Amino acid sequence: MSGLLSGRVAIVTGAGQGLGRAIAEAYVREGAAVAICARTAHHVDAAVAELGQLAGRENAVIGLPVDVARAEHVNGLIALTMQRFGRIDILVNNAGVYGPMGSIDVADWDEWVEAMNINVLGSVLMCRAVLPHMKKAGAGKIIQLSGGGATNPLPNISAYAASKAAIVRFAETLAEEVRAFHIDVNAIAPGALNTRLLDQVLEAGPEKVGESFYRKSLQQKETGGAPLEKGVALALYLASAHSDGITGKLISALWDPWSRFREHFDDIAKTDIYTLRRIVPKDRGMTWDGEQT
Secondary structure, three states: OOOOOOOOEEOOOOOOOHHHHHHHHHHOOOOOOEEEOOOOOOHHHHHHHHHHHHHOOOOOEEEEEEEOOHHHHHHHHHHHHHHOOOOOEEEEEOOOOOOOOOOOOOOHHHHHHHHHHHHHHHHHHHHHHHHHHHHHOOEEEEEEOHHHHOOOOOOHHHHHHHHHHHHHHHHHHHHHHOOOHHHEEEEOOOOOOHHHHHHHHHHOHHHHHHHHHHHHHHHHHOOOOOHHHHHHHHHHHHHHHHOOOOOEEEEEOOOOHHHHHHHHHHHHHHOOOOOOOOOHHHHHHOOOOOOOO
């Protein structure tokens, strides 16, 4: 490894397993001190023990069991990170859940609200908590984990779809709020990963998630899904100085040429490329959407 993040301090939420755990490991290998959290204490403890061995230096990895939807938990994590490391340079908002599955009229309402609390409000709470420290430093990197729910309808998984769209627009908005402080805010679409979320879809079955999505998920399980390392590599790029000035974007780990973004910096930074937008008829070559008279 090249020490790409040497001297940096990162917080990675939802890092007990899966993509969050893999991102935390990549950051540690690149020299960062890392604070991780997850809701399950034994996942946090196991990850801290393993990552601490990789770090090669004492106290380079810390962790707490945290519910990101609870302000007191979030504030406790931030306080511990500042106490141990004295700064926060990078935040990866990876914690997330699918929420209830089934049509909105039968989905459990409390579970639907909980999914929005974790996926959306938890992300916002984490940002609110780290921003004073990043603003004071005059720099920072915030990375949101989004996905297919942000750009495509997901029938029968409405809480997940709505929350993923919400955090992308929040990232775009926050990017403008903090641009003057040289804080970059971006969202990652890592691709369809074979993680515990996929297992939840398969357990729910076609009667809840729909026959088409269920079959697609089965195929994903059989073929292996998107490579985890693609999302990890993009998260590493967005945390590093190589991406300085790239902000307010939704970037696909699989399909976008992000490793060459510096070659097209002005095109990307000064346009709405890689952002959410409304499609109008002229975007599809149609001419019937003239001015109202």
